Amino acid sequence: MKMIAGFVIGVIVCMLALWGISNQTQAAGETSTLPDETDLTGLMPDITGIYQQALALPYQQVESEITDPSIAAFFAKYMEATGLDRIP
Numbered sequence: 640m641k642m643i644a645g646f647v648i649g650v651i652v653c654m655l656a657l658w659g660i661s662n663q664t665q666a667a668g669e670t671s672t673l674p675d676e677t678d679l680t681g682l683m684p685d686i687t688g689i690y691q692q693a694l695a696l697p698y699q700q701v702e703s704e705i706t707d708p709s710i711a712a713f714f715a716k717y718m719e720a721t722g723l724d725r726i727p
Contacts, residue, residue, distance in 0.1 A: 694723070698718060699723070699724075
């Protein structure tokens with residue numbers, strides 16, 4: 640119950656803070672949008688690349704351990720078909 644109350648209070652505080660920022664910018668004659676300096680999209684990591692590398696790494700490590708030529712050929716076809724061989 641405390642967690643739910645804390646969440647609700649947090650949402651209310653954030654909404655009041657945003658409402659206050661909006662009112663201040665409108666009173667100064669500016670638009671209600673935030674300035675471009677708050678654009679943080681350049682700080683986001685490449686999540687897709689990280690996920691693909693994490694997915695491919697175990698397969699790429701195992702590839703060097705395969706000694707049977709028929710299994711190695713099957714594994715190479717599997718890696719090519721799934722695109723895991725092209726991930727750095």
